[in-house]
Amino acid sequence: MSSEVSERVAEPMLVEDWERLTFRVNREAYRSPEIFARERVDVWLRTWLYLGHETEIPDVNDFKVRTIAGRPLIFCRDTEGQVRAWLNSCPHRGTVLCRENEGSQRRFQCFYHAWTFNNDGTVAAIPDDGAYEDIESLQKNMMLRAVPRLEIHEGYVFISFNPDVPPLLEHLGDAADYMTMIEQQHPSGVTTLPGVQLYSVRGNWKLAVENAMDGYHFSPTHNTFVGYLRESGFAVTDDNQYAYNLGNGHSLLVLTGHGGRISMIWEPRFGEAEKVRTEEHRAEMVERLGEERAHYIADESHILFVFPNLLLFDIEGLSIRQLEPVAPGHTDVRAWQLVPREEDPESRALRMKTVVSFVGPGGLATPDDIEAYEAVQRGIEATRGAGELDYSDMSRGMRDEVKGEQGRSIDEGAMRGFWRYWEEAVGGGLEVTGDRPASFLEGRDVR
């Protein structure tokens, strides 16, 4: 161990060795305030960020208040029906404008000096505006401050604080179709529900990303949940399951051996009535989408990570998870259930129960994931400043990568892809030894 413990961030961030087939990540990436500050600028204020789902604000004048990249925002649908993202800060002196978490209103009034704004951003009233020289330009200059970019794909609303960010679909790339697949599961489409899981973990946001792309942890970490599945008559296997890098930092796990899928793959714990409904729904999907498309949508579970803050779990049921880094060792998490707009009440009840039995801080599985992030965040203190020792290993599957074979869900290739993309954005150094494979397997387009 090095005798000198330095607070300076040691380089390089990533060490890739194709002779020894190792890939290592500098643990400062999880705990350095300096790197956290760089990420804020080079990732969070530069790329597209998931804000929320259109169905959270279904009616005109609906709004939610939400902090993204540390910035308090108002996510609303204006009186004309257009989706908006405003900085939740009065242009006058910066006061938080809307202090309710959610609601419905045409105007937002700052309590401090009673400046009032329409939900399309225009000034509705500035009390005693005769004191200003040019009222017209005052009103123009004092419009609500918009987040520079907002685009929507399949109901998922993304924003960017960077006015020059490329179009959303360009950023989403192959990830876009996996979002479309969720929308296509049911003829009525899908909607979020109220009842958002708001929790917060003592771990770096990237640990949550790694965990979602890490099929290797499933059996040991979720031992008790796997036991519950087995007892309810469902076999769980890691065979023939793969992990993909989709480019632009996005990644995908394709799972075919973990649990059933409500209304798509029946399993005994879902009951006999659900079996009939599942068969009927499959026939409807084939009719509407064709055999092949129905197969990709129904028969595979997908865990999709959209860089940097969105995780879509298309597994037993559907859920959206949003990551909001607060500090290097503190991440706020928000999770929504996504359901078909029209669904048999029994299927709905089964879906809700099944999803919650797994996901969230009160589920039978997620608490063990949270335990893992938090245990890593505490454990890596042991190697702080210890040079070579202060790296985490993510080498699983490099041997297959050299041979050009698709990485398995229980390998670490999706994580390596994430980290390479992250390092390109944030910097810190990537050291490569030996010959990299001619190209990494990237993308999975089944359109």
Place this chain on the structure above:
Amino acid sequence: MTQADVRGSVEVAGRTITRGEIEDFLYEEADILDAWNYDAWLALFEEGARYEIPTTDYRGWSLHAGGSFVDDDYDLIQARVKRLKSRKAHAENPHSRTQRMVSNVRLFPGEEEGTLRIRASFVVHRARDGQFDQYVGWYEHVVVPTQEGLKYRLRRTILGHEALPVGARLSFIL
């Protein structure tokens, strides 16, 4: 909400249940949970009972019109207990140390024949991993008097938080 008991008791199926009995039931459960005695806890439920914790943004919607933190039917309550007794429930191995305070206990006639409703406030202190969390909220339980004492038909915990604070989780029974 139906009219509260002004005399500290309600009539259920020809029996008079007093607030003292209900308080004893809740205090006993608090001791059982603080002592990590999950078999005894499971025995407080009738078959078919439910355990629910709505999310912190709960606004009174019907059960499956919104997401939850816990949405356990009786099978899942059993699975949860089995999990918590396992050494492989990593989030609770080692166990959280908890200390529960229950107060403001009120009784109401139940909507279903033979049941009564309980409303009570709680504070649960939890220590683990060098951290100390507090959970506050209230219970809205439905219980049934039986030959073997009171049993839960619905055990419902409503959180008073705006969001779960950092490090808090519901891996133990709240």
